[in-house]
Amino acid sequence: MIKIKIAVQKSGRLNQDSLNLLKDCGISIDNGKDQLKASASNFPLEVLYLRNGDIPQYLRDGVVDIAIIGENVLIEKGGDIGIIEQLGFSKCRVSLAVPKEVNYKNIKDLEGARIATSYPNTVKEYFKKFNVTPDIHIINGSVEIAPNIGLADAICDIVSSGSTLFKNNLKEVELMLKSEAVLAVSPSISSDNQKILDKLQFRIQAVLKARKSKYILMNAPNDKVETIIKLLPGMRSPTVLPLAEAGWSSIHTVIEKNSFWEVIDELKANGAEGLLVIPIEKMVL
Known part of the structure; x- marks a missing residue:
């Protein structure tokens, strides 16, 4: 039986919202604790639980047909991957932040500044628009501490409520982009799986319209x-x-x-x- 494969974040803020969306679409996932792969019992769909940062490559390679993923991750790692639906949940923004005591005027103040981030491509593209060149330090993990330990002059990271910045004595100075969960599709999806995707997308659109x-x-x-x-x-x-x-x-x-x-x-x-x-x-x- 032909099944469409969907990638969902293994853990984190997108995981439960993604599964809730599939549930609201009438899809029952037979998944147990710590499973990395699970099948739907009433729809031709298989779920793969993957690390968020790995999902764009799985889409690109055709290992999965579709994915529920943060738009910010696609912008950073999957600019060639198509988005077919904005899902309206897990909203956040990618922003630049500096220590509160810094007298920040504009982006030109960060010429040559050390920027700690796990979004190097996003930072480069943003600064390029202003003809400013920062010194990018790639950090995977909690970047908010970098200015406090002298590793960086500023950070670029995702922001939801801003409470983490506040706790680390940082202030948001540049909103680089807004993000939410999206449904992304592999460039190599087969015609048979595209038909299944059309049915799934129809259900998703019905659910999203009802939520609004x-x-x-x-x-x-x-x-x-x-x-x-x-x-x-x-x-x-x-x-x-x-x-x-x-x-x-x-x-x-x-x-x-x-x-x-x-x-x-x-x-x-x-x-x-x-x-x-x-x-x-x-x-x-």
């Missing part, structure tokens, strides 16, 4: 229905159903989660009552 949306129901007097419909930024057309009480209707629609509270205030101000908000499990368009 809310289903809302509300009651409104009939003379307010037209006004309320104009306020709704959701799907093509809301559903309007008459209530048992004369002169009232029930309005059903889907709106994006990010605009929810702003829309709710306007709806209430224009006569909507009894608003009910329901999470969406899947959304197929």
Whole structure:
């Protein structure tokens, strides 16, 4: 039986979110503790648990067909590998940071500076845009300590909350790029596996769309229905159903989660009552 092979981070921040996505796509993974490879019981898919930094090479060599990986890793190690879906989780940024006491003005201040990082290619490309040449020190591991022990003048690393920088007396001075988990595909994927990927991507898109949306129901007097419909930024057309009480209707629609509270205030101000908000499990368009 033909199976598509997907690489997932063995451990770390991407691991559980990746497995949760596959689970939400209705895919059951028969994996035990410490397994490096596992198969799905209800979909032609095999999961390989790999080190994050090794995944781009596995994609390039065709050992795996697809991967869930941080966009920042692909930019650093897999610029030739295609991204077919932005997944919206494990968001972070790659930034430059210097000691808090440094009077940093602009990128020119780092000409010839020692930069500790595990992202040397990203640093080179970023500094090249400003015609600045740093002295790059490649460190695999915790780079935040480098300025404190005199190894570097600045660091380049991924930043989520910024708490690690704060604890190490560092401040963020340059946002180099933003990153999130992505679905990447091998340049040598076969036509048979591409068909399986199309089915998987369809499921992923349905899950992601649902995560970004809310289903809302509300009651409104009939003379307010037209006004309320104009306020709704959701799907093509809301559903309007008459209530048992004369002169009232029930309005059903889907709106994006990010605009929810702003829309709710306007709806209430224009006569909507009894608003009910329901999470969406899947959304197929």
